[in-house]
Amino acid sequence: MDDFSRRDVLRLASVFGMTSALAPLGTSTATAADGAVANGAHEYSLKIDPTRRGPTISDTMYGIFYEDINRAADGGLYAELVQNRSFEYSSVDNSGYTPLTAWSTVSTGGASGTAEVVDDAERLNEHNRHYLRLSLDGSGDAAGTYGVVNSGYNSGMFLESGKKYDFSVWARTDQARGTTLTVSPTDESGASLAAKPLRVELRGDRWSKYTGTFVARASSTTGRLTVAAGGAGTVRLDMVSLFPRDTFMNRPNGMRRDLAEKIAALRPSFLRFPGGCIVNTGSMYPYRAPDWPRARSYQWKDTIGPVERRATNANFWGYNQSYGLGYYEYFQFAEDIGAMPLPVVPSLVTGCGQNHVTEDPELLRQYVRDTLDLIEFANGSATTPWGRKRAEMGHPKPFGLTHIGIGNEEPLVDEYFERFLKFRRAVESAHPEVTVISNSGPDDSGPVFDRAWELGRSADVGMIDEHYYNDPEWFLTNNDRYDSYDRKGPKVFLGEYASEGNRFYNSLAEAAYMTGLERNADIVRLTSYAPLLANEDYVQWEPDMIWFDNATSWGSTSYETQKLFMNNIGDEVVPSTASSTPVPSTPITGSVGLSTWATSVAYDDVAVTSADGSALFGDDFSGEASQWRKTGERGSWSVSNGAYVQHDTSAENTLVIAGDSAWSDYDLHVRATKRSGSEGFLVAFGVTDADNYYWWNLGGWGNTRSVVEKATDGVRRTLVGDDTSIETGREYDLRIEIRGRRVALFLDGRKWGEFTDDKIAEPFRQVVTHDRDTGELIVKVVNAQDAVARSNIDLGRQVRVSPVARLTTLQGDPDAVNTADAQPIRPRQSTLPDVSNSFTHVFPAHSITFMRIRVQSA
Template identity: 45%
Template structure:
């Protein structure tokens, strides 16, 4: 039965109408979608090594049925530290905090210093990872309520108790003051802990305890973990959708993601729980998202809730969608308009000046904004979406709004979402679906019949249910159909992007990581091969197969910037297949081409923590106007041909 399905799913490259020289398609087709899911931000891309640095974790952050032993609380990841017969207490306080958005801090009362002092210890995320001779920026806000001075030791020890890095200083301010210094690691440590020890009798208030690698991506302060960021950057995504899907419209009305709470000095940002059942520090905020997009040459595509919360909220029985009251919608819309000004306004404007104060006087050149995500398309949703859409269109006609067609590939929400989009003339509509790999083979013609000239499609979230080569190849097959329909499919992004090993709420994911390493999946390599080999024209009828059509799928695109012709071939079969490639429509091709092949056992995976079993192999091959190419079993081949 499975073979029958595959054969039925196999198809010729459809000859859609093309213009002379190929059919123009979107050059923005392949990008990425970042959501703070699976500890993708804190404990992941955001490089902070201290967990719960500002004591803002709460039992309400985590689903009561999914809490770790002991539950979550303001002391999560912390423990009282007293070494050498020290005596003291710690307490959580809220009087005179650093900022109202950061209301909690710790008060340490040292009764007896003992040999090494009294204080607190943080274990980070599954242990703090340091590397020999690397440097790290330690910082902390302290306040001496009783005046006077307080000597402080900062000590990082590995799991054996060996000191890996340390420093000392004296705190001497009765008001909040930040102390900052650089530590150098003497050795490697994978499960270290950071201790802050106070060496004098008295009290001291503590907040925003931080340990950051100096070597962040692009050397940014409050920046990104370099190895993860580089793995993402290697995809060369055309765009980045952020900060999430379900996360953006949240677990109830008061949990809708508020971009204004995520900018400015980190000690003034307002953390919050997210719908995936953990806390967000907002250290990775809107400024950092836009800066990362700029650093990797990707267009930003922020997503804003359409005035309604996620219908999957656990807050209410039945339909969990909650709506911003109509009397509050004008302010809600103004917040969205302020975002555009923050990104594109001059540094002299109200919100542009806040961008400039963060170190970026030039605009971020925002072109797109998403309104809504997988929403239940109710009359309440429609009314609020229409208000937002028309307000953005009226004040910023240059901004392209991306709408939503509900949570699935079909059904009432899908139909109603598209009906609204066509009625209002929404330029782009976001579709999402997660399916078994056979579904992708059976639905290669999904976009062939979509109307040309109307709203375009953003396939914002899709993946097959698995991380084996067969899943990745099914996605590659589907991506050839996205290229074929690149005149109506404007954007596409696999989801989810990141997952910390041992902390996943969703599988599969594109990139796995732990505190030490990054583990790209087989699916990652497929996404990378398509993203690095984008084109802006599609060319039909370039590839045929000896012996008729079976499990050969292909696409051919041309990059007008380089003149390169790119042929992608996917063989889902368990044996070799020969493809005939006809390049006669192209002029003056070079006879040597670059070949990249991803092949292996259909069930093979790149398991986190183990050497990768399936990775692309690069070589050179000879080509001519008409030539044959033998595809390995279970493979994706990309042939990149230069023109003279």
């Protein structure tokens, strides 16, 4: 995702220079502003009624969303140090993979041999089919060895001096007298990192598990693991494993301690797993060896039992996942951190760009049975078939599952909902205590979202899972999103959300939005920022909450923000009102533009006229296109047959711009013809620069949708849309009418749509909650602007107020980013004296402040 610039901040505030992004918004919590003061501050009033109570805040309000994205499991939270430990990597999963990815051969003392990954009758089991066969030719001196070395993840394994590491391998030998394996951790140069190597004596030509432990004598971030043998004959190896002894809660096959501790420090109330897109993408059929498609949807039964008997799978995000971190481990981890487990299972309708319905009634029945079996695995007694399996894995006591999600972001919403109802009917019949959650697709609005909510309301669904990622301005302008939700309708599980960026400014926008989530705690019952984890060397998605490399981990600014909210929730909302920021309203201004996306288009007869009809700009392309400015090197533009043609059908966003950035209240007219390619037209208006504009996207997303998008520093969000598609070879007449902040769009003379972009990015937001245990009001204030906010805080006269309040503050440069080397955004603790029933406090610019005030009834 693109980073955001200081333009976002300038858009939000200065006492003398507010822009149109801050046009007034009338929310249920805002009153008229008291005005600005001359010293660069804004003056606010904050009125709190400590004697009243608003909605009760759910015990499950804030949790975590976990998905194996950005190498969050193998190479991340799952503490295994060996990559491709079972030799199951394949070019079918990833074109860059081979069965020996992360492995290389090594020899000492003149020994030689061959190393080959095979799948034959000698395999370990049907789910773990590939193994390494070492053929030793007996060459070299008596101490010579031949074998393989594993490089781990990133630049190598992180090994710490003085720490214990547990080695294990499944192996067999055809030598009657046995074979000695030499196992040694080394640094990148090959120098040993253990006082002495492990000597593992293999006996017999049947698969057996061998183990050993060593203590690292030195630290390294580029560690390797060597496994080699001497002599002659054949040695077979599988499930080569190296685990730090020091895992979270000291659990075997456990979690990397520093990452798990950062997650636990959030005090999450639930753990949603095993992900989003990995749940319902790939083949919907269960594992069938040997030739069924490898890329399967996530099958929970593949992930339990002994790790050597678990299947591996191609991950939707482009790498292989071992399932060493499986459903049992997820349930155990949730219990260890005090979180409610919330699994999500596939529905036989794919999402995430793989829009497909599996029409197989027996398979659907099997998926429903698997879901019931999952609930039994979590909740059944040890005398039930699946409860017994849980007990055999070491947990006789039920895990206590109360919520389960069906599916993830399915755009084929009617087909999905038909299947959802079958899952719900079966679950509610057998387990009425379990809440079954549906979802509303991948966006905050639009046809899929609206239809999903329509179906959910009509079927009296208990909870709907919403997902959306938007720019900071969206979060600042939509604080009131849930104010108008039906209080008698389904509750909201906000399962995935984030502002698109990892700067502190993004966190300020998220914090402002979270005050609205808490204010609507009667509707919003569960929320989770996403994604949770990112390995800095394997990034498929940004932003992310916790970042890590092999040796260290650090929380982003959003981690610190989420932690502040999650550790200071309160039990119920306390009514409060705050004044708003005074902002002038200005019209949409900007030049015009033309663009394409994987499509060749001919544009002609571009005309811009003012509201009174006078001409501002025109180009019929009878000559050169000298009035147009390219914004980059993408695309191939030229004048051809009296039109301006973009020829390249592979280029994306080929934007060219013309006109005056000060234009307002104008009409843009253009004729457009699709020549070839996969999409349609992109006609821009209100263009400030290459990253800030509006455009009419006709025939986007593979010619399936048409929308108007607003780009803010390169991040686009949808304002209005429908399912219009564009025909190849047909000329279209397009007209866009801009008046103030209202825009109307006409396709072939008929109104296609309209919108008014006049919501404020209000930078000053607040919510107040009550902590029953401490008797404190938690006053949560976000000031997402350059100016300080001088605020009169009025608690009324019906309570006694403690004279000292406790403060926790996040404050800093809006461009600040927490990194491995520096975390400039960290919480600061302080006290505030002279608190009374009415007092003044100055909230710093670019800050999130939590103020704990103890009150008693007067």
